[in-house]
Amino acid sequence: MESLDHLRRQWDADVLADPTLGGEGCDRLLAWQMEHGACFDDRPLCRVLRPAFVTPTQLVRLEGICRRLMAAIRQVRIHITAGDDWLDRLGLMPAVRKLVAIDPGFEKIGITTRLDAFEDGSAFSFVELNAEAPAGIAYHDLLARMFRDMNPMERLRQHAEVRPLRVVGWLLQALLTTYNEWGRGAGKPRIAIVDWRTSPTTPEFHLLAQAFGRAGYPTVVADPRDLELRHGRLWAGDFRIDLVYRRVLVVDCAARPEDVATLVEAARQRAVCMVNPFRTAILHRKRLFAELTDPTSPVDLRPEERATIDQCIPWTRLVRDIRTTGPAAEGAPTIDLLDYIRQGREHLVLKPDDAYGGRGVFLGWQMDAQAWEAALDEAQAAHYVVQDRVPLPTREFPVMGQDRQSDMFLMDRDPYVFRGRMGGFLTRLAVGPLANVTRGGGMVPTFVVGSGT
Incomplete structure (x- = not known):
């Protein structure tokens, strides 16, 4: 064929x-x-x-x-x-x-x-x-x-x-x-x-x-x-x-x-x-993907499930003032999450944890530094996740x-x-x-x- x-x-x-x-x-x-x-x-x-x-x-x-x-x-x-x-x-x-x-x-x-x-x-x-x-x-x-x-x-x-x-x-x-x-x-x-x-x-x-x-x-x-x-x-x-x-x-x-x-x-x-x-x-919570992509999560997963997650789900974290692991593509470094979000505007997106229809989504690569900082302030005041940018075909x-x-x-x-x-x-x-x-x-x-x- x-x-x-x-x-x-x-x-x-x-x-x-x-x-x-x-x-x-x-x-x-x-x-x-x-x-x-x-x-x-x-x-x-x-x-x-x-x-x-x-x-x-x-x-x-x-x-x-x-x-x-x-x-x-x-x-x-x-x-x-x-x-x-x-x-x-x-x-x-x-x-x-x-x-x-x-x-x-x-x-x-x-x-x-x-x-x-x-x-x-x-x-x-x-x-x-x-x-x-x-x-x-x-x-x-x-x-x-x-x-x-x-x-x-x-x-x-x-x-x-x-x-x-x-x-x-x-x-x-x-x-x-x-x-x-x-x-x-x-x-x-x-x-x-x-x-x-x-x-x-x-x-x-x-x-x-x-x-x-x-x-x-x-x-x-x-x-x-x-x-x-x-x-x-x-x-x-x-x-x-x-x-x-x-x-x-x-x-x-x-x-x-x-x-x-x-x-x-x-x-x-x-x-x-x-x-x-x-x-x-x-x-119906985007924080589920934070649990899936966090290597320190205690969730019990099979090796084939972990491999699929690593291949198919972008790095995701609940927006909080914490230290955590960064994306595997960067070597999974230990990062200060809020500082990482501030500096990673070109490849990050902020999403409400439980919204739908694209409401409240902030695409960092379409914003300037000041607008991104305001978006981060909003994300900290509500329940938001940050997610690594994926290719948009x-x-x-x-x-x-x-x-x-x-x-x-x-x-x-x-x-x-x-x-x-x-x-x-x-x-x-x-x-x-x-x-x-x-x-x-x-x-x-x-x-x-x-x-x-």
């Missing part, structure tokens, strides 16, 4: 030669996305004319990396929750602590997660774990339908085996497995996808509800303010709920306790199985429009991990340094190309 680079060049040539993908054709693709729900905050999610490709060999390799990383993260979770004072040591807000203290009724808490990563050649750099409520799953499968029907895909199939990665099925299976472990339900669960009705990802909720319904699991989309607890069961109107797929964020639940009181009480009473549980806030994609010219995009490749197993990717494209949909970025689906797909 030809290399992926060759296939990409051939695909792009087919796009340019295809009269159905001219200006009017691109307008139809954009309108198709809006009509079918592949949109975020009233804008189409994909504005390029090529999906992402991966070979079966790359897929197997990445599955192994994710499996080892998630096993290591599980060990970190066990370590940081050991003892009676673990809630005190995590630095959680009081309102979040109350939510995290609720026992979900099952042991595994990272049911649906996403490892955010950049791929540079054959190397992967994983920069954080999204363990809250990672989005994009239904968008991915819908966009795969759009690309599946394009003429360049038909021509690609003539000389290569091609299949889309399907992600929704992985999500549903993770929900059902967890529901069975929860052990208080019988038969097929009735599912509610719960978030604010004003959420910009509401179209995705309805896509998921349709997919779950087609699989035989009645599903509604509900605002937490519309829930009722009656006779020990949770209801949305006249719809009885057995399983909540929680998309409303823990931080929002903590900030708006009256609006989520019914949902919280249902979880406390175990009137429903809720995925992800509130306790997932333990994993760019890739050329043909853009929807009359001339179909190509532009360069920052591209990340973020594996979805369901109950510890990889189940597809979120591949995001951005023109700036933060590949985030909430910051105006887009996405493309991933197809497996090659023998053995």
